[in-house]
Amino acid sequence: MLKFLTDLFKPEAPKAQPITSETSMSFASIEVGPFLTRLANNPRFGLPANFAASIADEVPGLARDATRRWKADGGFDGAPVELVIEVFMNGTDAPDLTFFSSQAAIEEIERELTAFAEAMEG
8 A cells, every 4th residue: 555655656757759750761781880879979869878789780680671670768858769760671781771759859860861971972
C-alpha cells in the first residue's frame, strides 16, 4: 500500500517526442560512420555513446537488398527523443539511410545531411 501511495506522487518521467517525420539520403558504406559520428557530436543531440559505431560496424555486412533498423533513445534540445534509423542496402556499397524522429530532430538531421553532402563534394 505504501509503495502504491509513493508511486502515485512520484513525478512521471518525461516521454519522448512522438515520431512524426522522416528524411533519407544515400551514402557510400565508408561515409556512414563519419556521418553518424558527426550527428552524434551535434550538441543539440544527446545520443548513446556507441550510437555511431554500432550502426557503422554492421552496415558493410548487410546483404544487397537487406534492411535493418536501429532505435536510439536519446535527447534533442534537452528533451527525450526517439531516433530510428533504417538502413537499406541499395547496392553492394550503397546504403540508403532513413531517419525517423520528431519534426524538430528531423529538421536538424536534414541540416547535417546537407552540410555533410556539401563537405563530401568539396
